[in-house]
Amino acid sequence: MTTxxxxAVLVGSLRKGSISRTLANALIGLADPRLALRLVEIGDLPLYDPDLDVEGGPAPWARLRREIAPAAGLLFVTPEYNRSVPASLKNAIDVGSRPYGKAVWSGKPGAIISLSQGLLGGFGANHHLRQMLVFLDVPAMQQPEAYLSNAGQLFDAEGGFVSPGTRDFMAAYLAAFASWIERAAKRA
Ligand SMILES: Cc1cc2nc3c(=O)[nH]c(=O)nc-3n(C[C@H](O)[C@H](O)[C@H](O)COP(=O)(O)O)c2cc1C
Incomplete structure (x- = not known):
């Protein structure tokens, strides 16, 4: 079997009871055998300030860049905050985008799963993130799209999917992402 x-999985919510984090953890157990998912934490990153970005900047910035660098793919799992991505995720993206010309994101294939407690499934966050990824040269998988609505009903108390349909959709999504990474690897 090949490696x-x-x-790298980035979760756009910092709160303890986060549904996004529950989802990210569930995905680790569900992932296509072609993928090895690992969480990269973003909650400890100081707000990006170019003035502090000398000799690697604050230790958590260096840590983020180090953990993203070897990744073959990027999976974003995020809620929507005010029709966009949470500031913590935007900050992580900014940190990883500098120093200029050395963005750690560049060329890595990505995928976005957004969620919300309402019916729109975080569509606004999903597409704001896509816009950033265009600029960062992260080819984001177009299909299937993943907007998970009624997120409060996705998981049982043990963090398992309530609906087999959602679990199967997520498994298919990850399989499509594995193929997306494979295609990018062949082009490289
Ligand atoms: C500051 C803030 C802004 C929010 N804005 C939106 C929004 O624009 N659209 C939406 O559907 N839900 C919005 N929500 C609700 C979150 O998407 C919802 O609470 C979600 O479960 C948070 O994800 P988490 O469980 O992973 O923390 C907002 C929540 C917060 C705290």
Missing amino acids: PYDV
Whole structure:
């Protein structure tokens, strides 16, 4: 068997009871055998300030850049905050985008799963993130799209999917992402 693709997973919510984090953890157990998912934490990153970005900047910035660098793919799992991505995720993206010309994101294939407690499934966050990824040269998988609505009903108390349909959709999504990374790897 070939080595699975190393995928960095970024979760756009910092709260303890986060549904996004529950989802990210569930995905780790569900992932296509071609993928190895690992969480990269973003909650400890100081707000990006170019003035502090000398000799690697604050230690958590260097840590983020170090953990993203070897990844073959990027999976974003995020809620929507005010029709966009939470500031913590935007900050992580900014940190990883500098120093200028050395963005750690560049060229890595990505995928976005957004969620919300309402019916829109975080569509606004999903597409704001896509816009950033265009600029960062992260080819984001177009299909299937993943907007998870009614997120409060996705998981049982043990963090398992309530609906087999959602679980199957997520498994298919990850399989499509594995193929997306494979295609990018062949082009490289
Ligand atoms: C500051 C803030 C802004 C929010 N804005 C939106 C929004 O624009 N659209 C939406 O559907 N939900 C919005 N929500 C609700 C979150 O998407 C919802 O609470 C979600 O479960 C948070 O994800 P988490 O469980 O992973 O923390 C907002 C929540 C917060 C705290």
